Amino acid sequence: MSRPGPVPSTGLIGSLPPGHRERLLTLAHEVDHPALTRLFEEGGRADRFWIVRTGTVALDIHLPGRGPAVVETIGAGGLVGWSWLCPPHEWHLGAETRSQVEAWQFDAAEVRAVCAAHPEFGLPLVTLVAETIGRRLRATRTRLLDLYGPQPGAPSP
Template sequence: MTGQPDGPGGAGVLAALPAEHSGRLTALAREAVFPAATRIFEEGERADRFWIVRSGTVALDVQVPGRGRAVVETIGKGALLGWSWLCPPRQWHLGAETRDAVHAWEFDADAVRDLCAEHPALGMALVTVVAETIGDRLRATRTRLLDLYGPTGSQGSSSAP
């Protein structure tokens, strides 16, 4: 790693971890730079790494049968890019493409899982952050797909008790 995360303790994911844990995690980081309009990963591919975005934005998308890719969320500075590395079968659940140039910290999933095994408190803190990210992404995906493909007028169609 050729530097430290932005600001004291970083932003977003790193800020959610106690300093001791974020320090251990960032010791494993490598700098990654992606030009605008770069596909970082595709839904269904092997997930063997993840990133913490330092600058720029990344669009997350899902393949909709017969319709192609639908952007479900756009993330930026401090956000965790990729959570599928944590749980088998370790395949990306979404796709990701840069909207503009992105600078990120890249982490090898095997090395991070090994670190978590060595330091269970760090592992629990990281799993908690990843679980929160999964929940946020699930809500964003559901909302976006309902906006795009849900039945017209579905918001007021339920009958009152």
Template structure:
């Protein structure tokens, strides 16, 4: 599967345009970045540390479906209406990240169709990968014989 890290996903010129909108943030271990079902108005790229993505499972603890690290995009729901988080996210270790205002990035995508297409392809690849990871993880946890993938 194609790498979805920022450096692999976007050409240098597009990365520079995106990074012009970034600002530094940090999260302590255990901090919630967002909750499933809330409004998705920002996203992050991990600089250091790890972020666990989780999925609400009725009657059980939230299931961690993927852990993200350096260079990875945290959050894709900001790119697709109705802009609501499909997963939750928590800092699994101290995290430093670049944070982006979703509306500002969407506006830049609208003004520059080439940039917008590159971002849409990147975010789409991330969404597809996360969907697959969630499916595999939930089958491993709850199906009688697991997912069959190892």
């Protein structure tokens, strides 16, 4: 696979040791998505993930009676999708490109198989994905508190 431009020194790829970074990138396929492309919906089958090279992707959660609310925006170097790692492999959020996006796309089953066969590769990758999960859960909680929590100056119940 050819990779135009430098490999990011930040984000998931940049956080991996160089040998692991190269191994992961051998599993990647380059993809381009125009702005406003839905990548996945909450509850759908999580069979792939992306690392953004350029552009931005908004992660959203469906709020009953309100529709989707953006909980985080992911830019260059960021991981889009972590639900591929954890059974039952269903998306916990939705995702839509906000601008033209160039990304590396990974087949989840293939990456899980390589991680299982090579724990010295899998452990650092899974650890970085777990850190991403923690950040996303905190961001989602904060966003939901912004949407549903008491507003400044609002009367107390």
